[in-house]
Amino acid sequence: MRAQLVQKWRPPLALVLGGGLAGTLILSLIGLIALRYLGPEIGFRNAAFLLGTLILLATSFLGWLLIRLLLSPIRALNAYAAQTRSHPGQTIDPPEQSGTVELHNMARNVVDMAEHLRNREMTIRSFTDHVSHEIKTPVSAIRAATELIEDGGALPPEDRALLAQIDGAARQIEEQLTALREVARAREMSHQGSSKIDAHSNRLQEEFADLGLSLSGTDLLFPIGESGLKIILVHLLNNARDQGAQRVDIAARLQPTGLELRVSDDGPGISPGNAAQIFDPFFTTKRAKGGTGMGLTILRNMLSVHGGDISLHPSKRGACFVISFAAAPSR
Template identity: 35%
Template structure:
C-alpha cells in the first residue's frame, strides 16, 4: 500500500540502501527496512510502500520477532534443472524489530527462498559419494557373509541330501562348514534323522531276510512231504504216511507260531504307552503256574512301575520261559527304586548263556533251540515292549545262571 515515510527515516534508509544491496548479493535474501509505521524506507523498488497489513510485520512493530512460510507464486516459467537455487515453491519471511530506548524504531524485513534439496546434495556431493560407497561396500560385505554363513551350508546340505537319497552312505557325515549355530543344529538333526532312517531300513531289510528264511524252511518241508504223499500212489506204507503227515502238522505248527510271534513283535514295536502302572506282584499274578520251576520275589514287590500289568507279565513270561528251557529250577525277581527310575533284576540258576552268544541274544530269530521249536523272537518282543515304555534291558555277568537287569520309570 503506498504511504509517505517520515523524511528523517527516509534519509536514514537512503544511507543504508547500498548496504542492503550488498547484503542481498551475498546472502541471496531480500531485505526491506521499515520505519516505526511499517513504511519501506530502503530495499528494492518497494520504497514508500506500507507493509503494516502483513501479519509478521505487525507483530514486529509490536516488539515481537515473527516469521512466516508462504507458497511462492512465480511470475516466470519454472527454472531449469540446473537453476536449483530457485527450484523450491516456498519462501521464508522474517520480521525483526529494531528497538531504541525501549521503543520500536523500525523493522528489518527479510525473505528468502530455501535451497532445493538437489542443490544441497550437490554441495555435499563428496560426502554423498563417500556414503554411497560405504553403503555399497557394506551391502557387498553383508552379501559375502550371508553367502558364507547361510547360502553355502544350505547348498551343501541340499547336495548331501541328494547323495543320501542316491544311497551314498559316505554322505552321512558332518558338513565342513556350518556358518551359524542354527545351521549346525539343523545339519546335525538332519544327518541324525538320515542315519536313523538308514539304520531302520537296514533293520527292515535284515528282518525281511530272516523272516523269509524262517518261513522258507517249514514251507519247503511241508511242500516236500505233501508231494511225496501225493506221488506215492498208495504204495507208501502206513508208518511212512503217518511220519510225513506228522512232519506236515509239525511244520505247519511252527509256521503258525512264527506268524503269531511276528504279530506280537509288530504290536510291541508300535505300542503307545497307555499311562497304566503295575507292580511285580501284580504282573506275576497274571502268569500261569509253571511246573518246571519256581518264581520267587526277592524285594520291591510293591514298587509302582510305569508299565501296564499285561505288558510286564509278557516281559516276565518270556524271561521265565527262557530260564525254564535252559535248565533253571528257580527264578528270582527283585526291584529297587533309584530316583525316578526302578531297577529290576531277573536271575535264574540255569546253565547261563555262553560268551559266544551273549552279544547276539537280542537279535531277531537268533536261537539255540531251533530244533526244539524256538523262534528266537522272545527277547526281541521283550526289548520292543520295554523300549515303548522308556525302559531298557541288559544281560549282566553273574556267578551262576543268567541275570537280566531291567530299567523302567517310576509310576
C-alpha cells in the same frame, strides 16, 4: 501330508531376553527419575504409589511376553513329544505356539523327527507284512503237497521220513514268520499306564509254583501297563523254567539312574558265546523244541516304546536279566 507350523514373524531369542532385561532396567531408572520430580509436586507417598502401579503393570506385560514367547511354546513342545511317545502309531498335531525363531526351528525339527520315525515304523511294518504274506503262500502250498502225498498211499519209510522233514521245515518257516510279525508289532505296541509287581504276584506264584519265586520291591510303580509287565515277567520265568531252574528271584529297586527290575535264576546260565547273541533276532538254542529266537527281541522292542531296556548281567550262577527304566527328568 504333514501339518505345517503356522508361518509368521517371530522374534529371536536374543531380542526377547535382551528386551526383557533392558525393559526391567529402564523401568527402574524411570521410576527413580520420576520420583525425584513428582515427589515435591504430588507428595512422595502418592508419587511412589503411582509409580509402583505403573511399574507393576509394565512388569506384568513383560512377564506375559516371556510366558507367551518362551514358557508356553516349551510346554506345548513337551506335551507334543509326550503324546508322540505314548501314541507311537498315531499322527499328533504339531504345537501351534512356537515362540521365538530358535524355539520355532527346534519345534519344526522335533516334528520332522517324529514323522520320520513314524514313517520308518510304518515302512518296517508294511515290509514285514508283505514279506510274510509272500512267503506264507508257497509254504502253505508245500504243506498241502506233503499232505496229499501222505494220503496218496503207502510210502517207504525213507520217503515218509523225508516228507516229515519237509513238513517240519514248513512249520518252522510259518513260526518264524509269525514271530517276525510279532517283533514288528511290538515296536508299535503301547501298554499304557503304570503297574506294580503286586498286581501279578499271586498269579505268578500259582503259575510258577515249581520255581520257588522270591519277590521284592513289589510296591514300586513301573511306567508300563499291567499287560506289558505281565508279558515281561511271564516270558523270563518261562525261559528260566525251560533251562531247568529251581528258583527265581524277582527284585525291583530304585537306582540313581532310574527304576530297575532284576530277574535272576539258579539254572545252568548262558554260555559266554551265546550271551553275546541272545538278543539277536532268530537266535535260539531250542530250535528243535520249536523255539523261534524272537522272544527277547520282542521284549526289547516293547520296552523301547516305554523308555526301558533289557540286558543280561554277569552272574555267578544262572542267568540274570535286568530291565531298566530311566529316571524321569526333573521338572
